[in-house]
Amino acid sequence: MRKIDEQKKLKIKAAVMTLVDQDGLTNLTTAKVAKTAGVSPATLYIYYQDKTDMLSRIYESVKDELHLGLLAELSATAPDLAAQLRAMLQFSVTQYRQQPRAAHFVQALWTNPEALDEQALQHGTELDSALGQLFTKLVADQAYVNLSRPAFELIFATPTQLLLRQPTVSNEEVEQLIDVVIKAVQQ
Structure with missing residues (x-):
């Protein structure tokens, strides 16, 4: 199992919030999140099952x-x-x-x-x-x-x-x- 990198997770959270603020929720994609966060798209799936899980956990x-x-x-x-x-x-x-x-x-x-x-x-x-x-x-x-x-x-x-x-x-x-x-x- 891969180790959780809290800095990457925080970058993902910040990227999601920035993209939702700039482009709205409907235009949010995991590819855009990964690019904005400066991580690979596969990295998102270390922390979240899918887009819904990502949005849900960050919302909480x-x-x-x-x-x-x-x-x-x-x-x-x-x-x-x-x-x-x-x-x-x-x-x-x-x-x-x-x-x-x-x-x-x-x-x-x-x-x-x-x-x-x-x-x-x-x-x-x-x-x-x-x-x-x-x-x-x-x-x-x-x-x-x-x-x-x-x-x-x-x-x-x-x-x-x-x-x-x-x-x-x-x-x-x-x-x-x-x-x-x-x-x-x-x-």
Whole structure:
């Protein structure tokens, strides 16, 4: 068995994110990834089974990086659910502002779930994740509307969607939108 070269794996990840950002998901090929990463096409198959596996594992990694620190942020916030939701939305906005390429990559795959395997689709929605815990509280609280998880995910993605469309939007406008999102899910 060949040894895993973490530097090559990082180059592949960077190449995938760059190509998705520049050319879109539909134009992504393993040949382009290999060329951009400066590795042979066969090297990709040391790390990934196929294109779907590659996109899925990188998506999981990037999503984890974007959510890194969220649980600590929620723990430091007042226990009331509205404050927790506000903290989660503000955290997401901050992460998206600091890591726009990562945000664009996650967005591209979020809107094209057919490019991901089932494991990647479920990643981050487990009940032990920060978002999973927050969703469990939301569903149990009678002060909030009874929506499905996908419906809540769409509503809560609104501030970051605005940032993806208009990266220079003011903090004041983002905060207003966060207020609207929280009010929209309250009974």
